Amino acid sequence: MIFSLQGIVQELTPTYAVINVQGVGYYVGISLMTSQVLTLNQETFLFIQQIIREDAHLLFGFNSRSEKEMFNLLISVNGVGAVSALILLSTLSLEEIASAILSKNSALIQKAKGIGAKTAERIIVDLKDKVQKFSNPEENISTFVNNKIKEESLSALEVLGIPKRMSEKLADRILKQDPAISVEELVKQILKNI
DSSP states (O other), rough: OEEEEEEEEEEEESSSEEEETTTTEEEEEOOOOHHHHOOOOOOTEEEEEEEESOOOEEEEESHHHHHHHHHHHTTSSSSHHHHHHHHHHSSHHHHHHHHHHHTTHHHHHTTTTTTOOOHHHHHHHHHTTTTTTGTTTTTGGGGGSSSHHHHHHHHHHHHOOHHHHHHHHHHHHHHHHTTTHHHHHHHHHHHHHH
């Protein structure tokens, strides 16, 4: 069973990536959330869920362990396939999916293409006791931030002699408030708050 892949992003689209691991290209289905943090021709690490069917061996990749966990919860629901789960993960954030399930908001879940009223209700009934941890924004803050901006900012701060541990929580907090912030602005904000 393939648990993770680390390699170069050889091809990248909003729905799949090809990860080149030492000369072998792995075709990996991804969500829009994961697609946005990958960069063509750059090294990446993805958590992988392998699904083996009679007619295919499929790989699905996730930028975070939380996204993989949510994917597995979604596909455990009768009538929700891997493609529907990826579409839902591309349409709503993990926090939005969890709060829609917890608040029984089937209309929000139905915003995902291909998920009808009955499937949305089934997702709510099957997962209402399993998504609590995804609705806590403090626990999953790193899932919702742009990892590239955060990593570049933390690297720049390390060059300035500021330990990563010290600046990481500040970076998460600032990115949570302003996900569209630039690297330069994030570095300035962290330096102000230290």
